[in-house]
Amino acid sequence: MGINFSEVNFSYQKPKRRRAVVQTLHGINLRIDDKGEFIAIVGHTGSGKSTLVQMMNALLLPLSGRLEIFGTEIKKKTVLKPIRKRVGLVFQFPEYQIFEETVLKDIAFGPKNFGLPDPEGRAREVAEIMGITDLLERSPFTLSGGQLRKVAICGILASNPEILILDEPTVGLDPFTKSELLELLKKLNREYEKSIIIITHDMDVVSEYAQRVIVLKEGGIVYDGDKKTLFKKEHLLEEYDLDYPETMRILKALKERFQADIDINQHSIEATYQEILKAFGEEDEH
Amino acid sequence: MVEVKNLSFSYRKGTRVIDSVSVKIEKGEFVTILGHNGSGKSTLAKLLVGLLKADSGEIYLDGRILNEDTVDELRGKIGIVFQNPDNQFVGVTVRDDIAFGLENRCYPREEMLRLIDEYSRLVNMEKFLEYNPENLSGGEKQRVAIAGILAYNPDIIIFDEATSMLDPKGVREVNEVMSQLRGKKTIIQITHNLNEAIASDRVLVMKDGKIILNDVPEKVFREKETLKASRLDILDCMKLIEMIEATQGLKNKKELEEFLWELTFRK
Numbered sequence: 001m002g003i004n005f006s007e008v009n010f011s012y013q014k015p016k017r018r019r020a021v022v023q024t025l026h027g028i029n030l031r032i033d034d035k036g037e038f039i040a041i042v043g044h045t046g047s048g049k050s051t052l053v054q055m056m057n058a059l060l061l062p063l064s065g066r067l068e069i070f071g072t073e074i075k076k077k078t079v080l081k082p083i084r085k086r087v088g089l090v091f092q093f094p095e096y097q098i099f100e101e102t103v104l105k106d107i108a109f110g111p112k113n114f115g116l117p118d119p120e121g122r123a124r125e126v127a128e129i130m131g132i133t134d135l136l137e138r139s140p141f142t143l144s145g146g147q148l149r150k151v152a153i154c155g156i157l158a159s160n161p162e163i164l165i166l167d168e169p170t171v172g173l174d175p176f177t178k179s180e181l182l183e184l185l186k187k188l189n190r191e192y193e194k195s196i197i198i199i200t201h202d203m204d205v206v207s208e209y210a211q212r213v214i215v216l217k218e219g220g221i222v223y224d225g226d227k228k229t230l231f232k233k234e235h236l237l238e239e240y241d242l243d244y245p246e247t248m249r250i251l252k253a254l255k256e257r258f259q260a261d262i263d264i265n266q267h268s269i270e271a272t273y274q275e276i277l278k279a280f281g282e283e284d285e286h
Numbered sequence: 287m288v289e290v291k292n293l294s295f296s297y298r299k300g301t302r303v304i305d306s307v308s309v310k311i312e313k314g315e316f317v318t319i320l321g322h323n324g325s326g327k328s329t330l331a332k333l334l335v336g337l338l339k340a341d342s343g344e345i346y347l348d349g350r351i352l353n354e355d356t357v358d359e360l361r362g363k364i365g366i367v368f369q370n371p372d373n374q375f376v377g378v379t380v381r382d383d384i385a386f387g388l389e390n391r392c393y394p395r396e397e398m399l400r401l402i403d404e405y406s407r408l409v410n411m412e413k414f415l416e417y418n419p420e421n422l423s424g425g426e427k428q429r430v431a432i433a434g435i436l437a438y439n440p441d442i443i444i445f446d447e448a449t450s451m452l453d454p455k456g457v458r459e460v461n462e463v464m465s466q467l468r469g470k471k472t473i474i475q476i477t478h479n480l481n482e483a484i485a486s487d488r489v490l491v492m493k494d495g496k497i498i499l500n501d502v503p504e505k506v507f508r509e510k511e512t513l514k515a516s517r518l519d520i521l522d523c524m525k526l527i528e529m530i531e532a533t534q535g536l537k538n539k540k541e542l543e544e545f546l547w548e549l550t551f552r553k
Binding site: 177 | 321322323324369423424425447450451452453454455456478479480517518519521522523525526529530533535536537538539541542545546549552
């Protein structure tokens, strides 16, 4: 199940004008599982990232090719509500779309809109998971940016989607709030088996949290696979104009400076430290 | 030069967003203000450009006090680049947009044309003058905004999280312009990204509306506990130094620590 793209093309222009159409996305083949994936989509502005995730939520329809979401082919007349309930999309700066009087009401709006039973009960549940129960009775207008973003994500989560997509969820957040939010996404992924898809420019986020990376370039997928495999291939990073994550930058510099035997492909501070221990620790006595 | 004396501000009664802040920024200095979301750093910027009025305290720009009588005139001395590239355009073309600030200040036409030409070149946007700003990338939009500010020749430019919504290419483009301006303008950069503070002359750390650290980056980055308590995290290199310090029996321990420290400032 999940999401299947097969040879999908998309363009914002109408094709009937008989001119060569600039395609926003072309030849997209992609399978996304509905359980336990943690995917980062990276690529330049204009590479088609936001378009791609909007198709995953059936906000945009393919121009040609086949797009299936949870077994239903997405066409003009497809009933989309049940699909959108299962694939939640959190836009960039979702806090701008909060409008209810209280946090509780705002979070409950989604499930209510989908006609799910007990929307407020669901709202309380997700607020518990995201650690914001103390905010439920407050007016959204009294909250900080980081709090608001959590509220907005709760609003999507309350409908219990299997796949949760977030378009640049950490932009504008301070380091503390950012890692707090990412840890929550990790928890949703690990403990609740949700598939998480994030669009990000932050290679440190990709490095620390994603398992699978999709690289978009000029509307096509140029890489789709395991994170470590991507980072192993230096020429690919250069070709796609991606930065090294900080951990790898540090290890690479250490390796060059000390001519040490270091595997630089590490993606957390702990793993980086362990690699340093391996390279610089005294030999064990045998 | 910017001088702030005992400045306080609150949006509503009771909560002070800016709490008795005093600070001096010299002409030509490049200062970074670090702080978490809600620490007061953007409010301070709005006070400096006269978009907000302080409850108490004074702001001096080039020795002249900023108040209702002087604000119109002093606004010519200071410019601000905002976070969201989409929120700062008025013109239909890049040319119009750069011209806007000049028109407001009644520059003669010939002079305007010359300035638009000069500053669009400086930010590498001279080929886009007839473009609609809507069709530009985030980095390009921010560069146009910078040109629009430079054209009226303020001494002080504030970058209020001006790169936080850009992709890595956009960040590089804006940073390049910023480093070109270094020394020529007084630059106040507002960010919560410690990496961006590394290159500055001085770092101010804000928390709960107060400036709690005010020193060169090399000193500020050593204040691990204060940074953590200010919700700012510490750099990966610093974390590793801390871990290595606590480890027994490492070869080259001292060299490792020194190298990681150097690496922090090598970007």
